[in-house]
Every structure is written in structure tokens, then in C-alpha cells.
Amino acid sequence: MTEVTQNQQYVAQLLAKHVVSKAGALTDEMRAIADARLLNDFNHPGENGRTKSIEVMHDGVHLGTFTVVEPQPSVVVKDEEALIEWLRETNPEAIKVKIVTEIDPGVLKQLKDTEHLSLSKDEGGPVARKKDGEVIPGLATKLAGEATQTRLAPFTGKGAAAKKDARDEVLDRLAENFSLEALAAQYDASKTIEANPVVAGEVVHHQGEDTAA
Numbered sequence: 094m095t096e097v098t099q100n101q102q103y104v105a106q107l108l109a110k111h112v113v114s115k116a117g118a119l120t121d122e123m124r125a126i127a128d129a130r131l132l133n134d135f136n137h138p139g140e141n142g143r144t145k146s147i148e149v150m151h152d153g154v155h156l157g158t159f160t161v162v163e164p165q166p167s168v169v170v171k172d173e174e175a176l177i178e179w180l181r182e183t184n185p186e187a188i189k190v191k192i193v194t195e196i197d198p199g200v201l202k203q204l205k206d207t208e209h210l211s212l213s214k215d216e217g218g219p220v221a222r223k224k225d226g227e228v229i230p231g232l233a234t235k236l237a238g239e240a241t242q243t244r245l246a247p248f249t250g251k252g253a254a255a256k257k258d259a260r261d262e263v264l265d266r267l268a269e270n271f272s273l274e275a276l277a278a279q280y281d282a283s284k285t286i287e288a289n290p291v292v293a294g295e296v297v298h299h300q301g302e303d304t305a306a
Contacts (some may be wrong), residue, residue, distance in 0.1 A: 103149040162238035168205040176231025
């Protein structure tokens with residue numbers, strides 16, 4: 094048994110999806126195993142910076158790029174009463190008075206739109222409007238957690254169709270001797286795999302590195 098590379102796991106996953114439209118738990122497990130490495134390199138950057146994506150290669154052909162879905166900070170209501178008082182003065186139409194006083198959900202959604210807000214770098218820190226710098230009472234910054242998922246980036250731009258055709262040609266060739274059951278049997282608890290022409294011999298490329306925060 095030899096250690097399976099992250100690239101081999103992604104190739105196997107792409108192949109499983111290419112051959113079987115609903116590969117089920119096996120494909121999900123392969124994705125989780127492969128993603129674990131990329132997510133760890135993103136969430137815990139080393140000296141070379143934060144790895145954001147990995148190109149999947151086979152025989153020199155680019156099969157696709159898996160990228161980390163980067164978590165973003167958000168806004169939460171820390172003090173609803175303070176926010177209601179602020180809205181009474183700045184946007185009274187946003188207040189709905191029933192048996193209890195509450196904020197219009199649509200307005201609250203707009204207020205939490207981070208595109209128009211300046212968020213704090215600290216958990217629970219203040220939130221201000223970008224246009225005038227006014228701190229909005231009752232709102233607070235909720236920092237982003239660790240990344241938990243990746244996505245397969247589509248081929249785009251000039252040459253995208255040719256890249257897709259090249260990928261499908263490679264997967265079609267690999268699929269000639271493909272067995273979902275055999276692939277499943279190759280995986281074990283230690284995440285190793287028998288040397289196999291279906292997923293052997295790839296070159297791993299990392300891209301999208303930046304300086305660690």
C-alpha cells in the first residue's frame with residue numbers, strides 16, 4: 094500500500110462523478126478526505142502562506158481546480174433595544190409595532206449587508222456605516238470561522254471549452270477500466286491506496302498562495 098495523494102483523491106472523485114451520476118457515499122467520502130488536506134492548509138497556514146486552491150492534473154491535463162469557500166464575517170444584533178431606538182430616529186418606517194416592538198425583517202437584512210458596512214476586526218466589535226462612519230447601536234461583528242468546504246471552479250474564459258473537452262477525454266479514457274467497487278475497496282482507514290493506473294502518476298500543483306495573516 095502506498096499513500097494516496099490529494100490529487101489522486103480528487104481525480105478519483107471526478108472520475109466517479111463522471112462515470113456514475115450519483116456515486117453516493119463513496120464520492121462524498123473521497124471528497125471529505127481530499128478536502129481535509131486543502132482545508133487544513135487554508136485554516137492553518139505554514140511558512141509559505143495560505144493555500145486557497147489546488148489544480149487537479151492527470152497526464153499533464155488540467156482536470157479542474159478545487160478552491161476553498163472562504164468564510165466571511167457577518168453582522169449580528171447584540172442589543173435589539175438600542176437598534177430599535179436608533180431606527181426610530183433614522184428610519185421609523187422600519188419599526189413595526191404589534192404587541193411587541195420589532196424590526197422589519199427586510200430592513201434588518203439590509204442593515205446586515207456587509208457590503209455597506211465597516212466591521213470590526215474583533216469578535217463583538219462595533220459595526221459602522223461606510224458612507225458616514227456612524228456606529229449602528231445594537232449591531233456587532235461576528236468573525237468568520239474556519240473554512241469548512243471547497244468547490245470545483247468551472248472552466249471560464251478563452252479556451253474553457255477546449256479544457257473541458259480535454260478533461261472529459263481523460264476521464265473517458267480512465268473510465269474504460271473503472272470500477273466504483275474496486276475503487277472503494279482500495280480505500281482503507283489509513284487513507285492509502287494500491288498503486289493503480291486509474292489514479293497513479295499525477296503531478297500536484299498548488300496555487301493561490303498569499304501571505305499568512
